[in-house]
Amino acid sequence: MKGIVHHAVYDTLADWETGHATAHLRNGRYMREPGGYEIVTVGPTTDPIVTMGGLRITPDLALEELSPADSALLILPGADLWDAGAELAPFARKAGEFLDAGVPVAAICGATAGLAREGLLDDRDHTSAVVQYLEAQAGYAGSKHYLDRDAVLGGDLVTAGPTEPVAFAREIFRRLDVYRPEVLDAWFRLFSRSDATAYEVLMAA
Template sequence: MTENPAKPVHLAVYDTWADWETGHTTAHLTRRGHRISTVGFAAGTPVTTMGGLRILPDLSLADLRPEDSSLLILAGAELWDSGDELAPFAAKAREFLAAGVPVAAICGATAGLAREGLLDDRPHTSAVSFYLAGQPGYAGAGQYVEADAVTAGDLITAGPTEPVAFAREVFARLGVYKPDVLDAWYRLFHDSDASAFPVLMAAEEAGDA
């Protein structure tokens, strides 16, 4: 297990959050020594995920500072598509990117970033291109990439069917695994490639997985 980084990874949580989209990411970050801190509108005020789980946020969004974080994760939620209630989280993503701290957004969170104007000049992906094309103010169609997940500097994006690829990009950005181990991790969890298992077992024995 890697040494616990000084700055936690912050996971945004809000009602209707698609909890399965970040499971691979947070579970394996934790296994590798990263601390996960949840961020909601108000610390200690419960939110209910799309899967019916109740989460008590560790930190209030207003108190989250980019300099105190190693990464901000934004997952999909029905609320991203029903109005602008979650716009403050997209605004926080703008603060992070301006400060050079990475942001990872999957599914509906990409729509929130599109409305915030954060995808206009960065390569990105989402569910489908026309999903983002319908977002008010979005001018990034020329930057859209047909891929399972995309990393463009400090911004990671992925569509709703790619939680494993999303995790892969986060791990690469944070240097969680060596490249060969990351490749094996992805092949095992995404492709069910049995040949990847011995690679991961050897890496675990060596303290690299």
């Protein structure tokens, strides 16, 4: 294994947003070097959570146990709870610790709003569902860094809107530098557009 990718889990987690990233990071297929990443789930506590789709997940560790020094990446999925109050704010603060330590963070959908409220998007290129969604968040002052793209890699931060799980994974792979450029392009073409010509490139990898 190349290291540990930490995946935040909490009630109402949007099931569809991170599966492409975690599955391919774990299996290691098409990567420059053999071996994948261990995926470790992190909850508010180690009590089970229930996703938006009704799946029950028991976290591997509690958020208070998580250190950037032990991680290659922190993934923050969307969830209804991001827009329902401050319950998930500790995850956004932990993301700030990761970024301060130079460890990448990947946030999608509502998690981008959580980062916006922490001021973590104010000086980094980023995206979300729409810029107006972020402008509605108290503490956000990053409009000039907002990019209207499917997903954005801004230094150590990956962001995407809720309809872009494949592009989200693409930028995670780009930040971790796990695929050669032509393989990353082929992976995206296959999983986003069902481009059959991309399969040949992946098989050659």
